Amino acid sequence: MAEFNRIAGEREMPYMKLDPRTKMVMVICLSSLALIYNTPDRLLLVLAATVGLLLIFRFDPSAIWGYLKPFLSLMLILFVIQCVFTRGGEVLLAVGPVPLITSKGLSIGAGVVLRIVVITAAAMLFTTFSSRDFILGLVQWRVPYELAFMVSIALRFLPVFRDEFINVITAVQLRGVELKKVSWGQKISMYRRLFFPVVYGAMLKAQQLAVAMEARGFRAYPRRTYLRRLNLSSADYVLMLFFTAATLMLIGINFTT
Amino acid sequence: MSFLKLSQVTFFYPRKLKPALTGLNLGLEKDEITAIVGPNGSGKTTLTKLMIGVLQPAEGEIQLEGRPIAGYSLAEIGRRIGYVFQNPDLQLFCSSVAEEVGFGLTNQGCEPATVEEKVDFYLDYFELAAYRNAFPLHLSQGEKQRLAIAAVLANEPEFLILDEPTIGLDAYRKKLLEDYLKKVARLGRGMLLISHDAPFVNRMAERVVTIENGRIQSDSGRKGNAVYEA
Ligand SMILES: Nc1ncnc2c1ncn2[C@@H]1O[C@H](COP(=O)(O)OP(=O)(O)OP(=O)(O)O)[C@@H](O)[C@H]1O
Numbered sequence: 001m002a003e004f005n006r007i008a009g010e011r012e013m014p015y016m017k018l019d020p021r022t023k024m025v026m027v028i029c030l031s032s033l034a035l036i037y038n039t040p041d042r043l044l045l046v047l048a049a050t051v052g053l054l055l056i057f058r059f060d061p062s063a064i065w066g067y068l069k070p071f072l073s074l075m076l077i078l079f080v081i082q083c084v085f086t087r088g089g090e091v092l093l094a095v096g097p098v099p100l101i102t103s104k105g106l107s108i109g110a111g112v113v114l115r116i117v118v119i120t121a122a123a124m125l126f127t128t129f130s131s132r133d134f135i136l137g138l139v140q141w142r143v144p145y146e147l148a149f150m151v152s153i154a155l156r157f158l159p160v161f162r163d164e165f166i167n168v169i170t171a172v173q174l175r176g177v178e179l180k181k182v183s184w185g186q187k188i189s190m191y192r193r194l195f196f197p198v199v200y201g202a203m204l205k206a207q208q209l210a211v212a213m214e215a216r217g218f219r220a221y222p223r224r225t226y227l228r229r230l231n232l233s234s235a236d237y238v239l240m241l242f243f244t245a246a247t248l249m250l251i252g253i254n255f256t257t
Numbered sequence: 258m259s260f261l262k263l264s265q266v267t268f269f270y271p272r273k274l275k276p277a278l279t280g281l282n283l284g285l286e287k288d289e290i291t292a293i294v295g296p297n298g299s300g301k302t303t304l305t306k307l308m309i310g311v312l313q314p315a316e317g318e319i320q321l322e323g324r325p326i327a328g329y330s331l332a333e334i335g336r337r338i339g340y341v342f343q344n345p346d347l348q349l350f351c352s353s354v355a356e357e358v359g360f361g362l363t364n365q366g367c368e369p370a371t372v373e374e375k376v377d378f379y380l381d382y383f384e385l386a387a388y389r390n391a392f393p394l395h396l397s398q399g400e401k402q403r404l405a406i407a408a409v410l411a412n413e414p415e416f417l418i419l420d421e422p423t424i425g426l427d428a429y430r431k432k433l434l435e436d437y438l439k440k441v442a443r444l445g446r447g448m449l450l451i452s453h454d455a456p457f458v459n460r461m462a463e464r465v466v467t468i469e470n471g472r473i474q475s476d477s478g479r480k481g482n483a484v485y486e487a
Pocket residue numbers: 270271273277295296297298299300301302303304343
């Protein structure tokens with residue numbers, strides 16, 4: 001569990017103490033924009049805004065790279081697939097009469113990759129407050145405790161899946177398989193073979209955690225009381241309103257132009 | 258020249274002020290069985306992860322066969338050093354027990370017939386033959402441990418690092434493992450054992466290194482017959 005806390009945050013913020021709910025609204029806004037936008041230029045702007053926020057919350061944006069690195073080859077595969085299978089725009093590269101890369105394909109491919117980067121970066125905001133505050137915030141908004149708890153567990157599981165993936169990649173290489181040098185075909189077939197056991201293994205571990213939680217009395221008390229209350233400050237209200245309004249406006253503009 | 262040589266190695270985990278290892282010097286030879294002992298959290302596992310290039314030192318240098326370890330890929334290190342993780346769950350990733358044992362051989366281009374033969378041998382020796390088609394993570398703890406060891410031994414690396422290999426093994430299986438490791442050692446292959454199991458260390462090790470708080474506390478050096486000093 002120490003591993004969880006290290007990643008899921010329990011870090012103190014020396015300044016800029018915002019309510020976790022405000023940050024949740026920010027994450028939802030940024031991710032919605034990332035999902036709706038599909039051109040690289042707009043997605044880059046969203047990315048810049050996200051990185052700016054992370055800097056304000058004293059989160060080192062270079063850590064995002066650590067989260068994305070293990071998925072680099074998957075992202076590359078996605079990029080190539082989008083590039084090759086999207087038709088339209090100018091033909092940039094053709095093999096005989098068959099257009100291979102088009103400007104539209106390139107832009108959609110870049111969009112897909114940027115979208116993953118933005119959502120990962122936005123999710124980093126979750127690591128700047130503790131999971132306890134997260135649950136507390138949701139419960140005060142009358143979200144049932146079980147549901148709030150499940151959401152926070154799901155968030156804690158993202159790093160578990162990532163670590164699982166890193167472990168397997170390391171273990172495979174230590175068995176003497178050169179992952180960096182093999183061809184793309186071999187790499188893809190390796191990922192395909194490992195996908196099921198790895199996902200299933202991660203699920204087994206999640207199941208063990210769930211059993212451990214119940215054994216320690218989760219669900220035992222339907223009514224809970226809390227020592228602390230989170231209070232929204234005026235800065236929280238202003239920022240939440242600002243982010244929601246700005247996002248709705250940007251989405252509106254996106255669909256009317 | 259030592260097979261593995263650590264010079265002045267210091268290592269920090271991210272966001273930790275206290276180093277996990279401090280100014281460590283250690284040479285390991287290919288013709289001896291070394292054991293590292295020490296209390297929980299003294300840095301034993303960290304030390305072995307540095308030796309296989311999974312972690313990189315903040316200061317100092319690690320050499321494998323006289324060359325800096327940074328110049329090897331993980332796969333190149335893995336072909337020379339067989340590593341059994343402290344937690345077997347971290348290194349089982351195939352969909353069946355037999356595939357797990359044959360994984361390294363198959364991917365290094367062994368003939369299917371040779372792979373089959375070796376897989377059968379290791380499954381028999383470690384008494385896993387009955388589970389050959391089972392899903393590795395469904396095995397019992399001791400069975401997973403044996404499978405992790407078998408999968409590494411099947412690659413026949415020149416050097417072995419085993420982090421707590423006897424954990425979860427019953428007395429009979431522990432004896433089987435000991436016999437096999439001694440046989441491997443007689444073939445001239447080196448070994449590093451990490452263990453809290455004093456009788457096991459006592460029976461196996463020719464050299465015992467004690468580490469505490471990330472520093473080497475004592476090093477028995479090579480002994481004719483292993484004597485364990487607590
Ligand atoms: N991933 C990590 N991040 C931060 N600190 C870590 C990490 N892994 C280990 N540590 C810390 O480094 C120190 C050494 O840990 P290590 O796992 O090397 O100990 P060990 O000697 O193998 O212990 P054990 O006998 O329990 O296996 C411990 O204080 C531990 O808390």
